[in-house]
Amino acid sequence: MRVEKCYFCSKPCYPGHGIAFVRNDAKMFRFCSSKCHKNFKMKRNPRKVKWTKAFRKAAGKEMNIDATYEFEKRRNVPVRYDRELMQTTVKAMQRVAEIRKRREHAFWKNR
Template identity: 80%
Template structure:
């Protein structure tokens, strides 16, 4: 099944088109595939590995800053949305005075409540059997 990569949410093309990933950055240029093979040189390999680590650190820092900027915008919209909801609730609800802390019946005077005693039943549970008649 053919699909447009800009409409499929998990593709890099979608993330870049939707502004969820960095599109213009010099660190991306270092990750491009090189088609021309280079003759092996020990010093070149060492400097390349050091450069890769450094570029990775720079890229991670830039991605963190990009993400924080994205989330700062969403945080402001969330705050505005919450304020709007709270204002709507305050306008529509009439608040009552809180009930007094003391209850109308003081704690010193307690009412006596009659509780019926448990009746003694003639049926007693048998040895591992249910209560009732014996069934052969």
């Protein structure tokens, strides 16, 4: 099970929630709510709708270029379970979240 991102607003879309829209060319769009789905069908640009993540990044209200975002890569090949690897991964995730929080706080203070 994978937590997908909403195509319109970039919020997390959990399994069993939201709407999946498949275009004729087999491109799949996932939406977290009917609000996002309706805005997509009305051909609204997410960068011009003020409550989306795309708007916040385009307007300079959120960080958009940072090394901590590189850790959020989507991996299609599952990794074989290793207890030590999982423990170090969880510790690293907490550390990265802490670093990202500090950087975002500094970014918000300086803007």
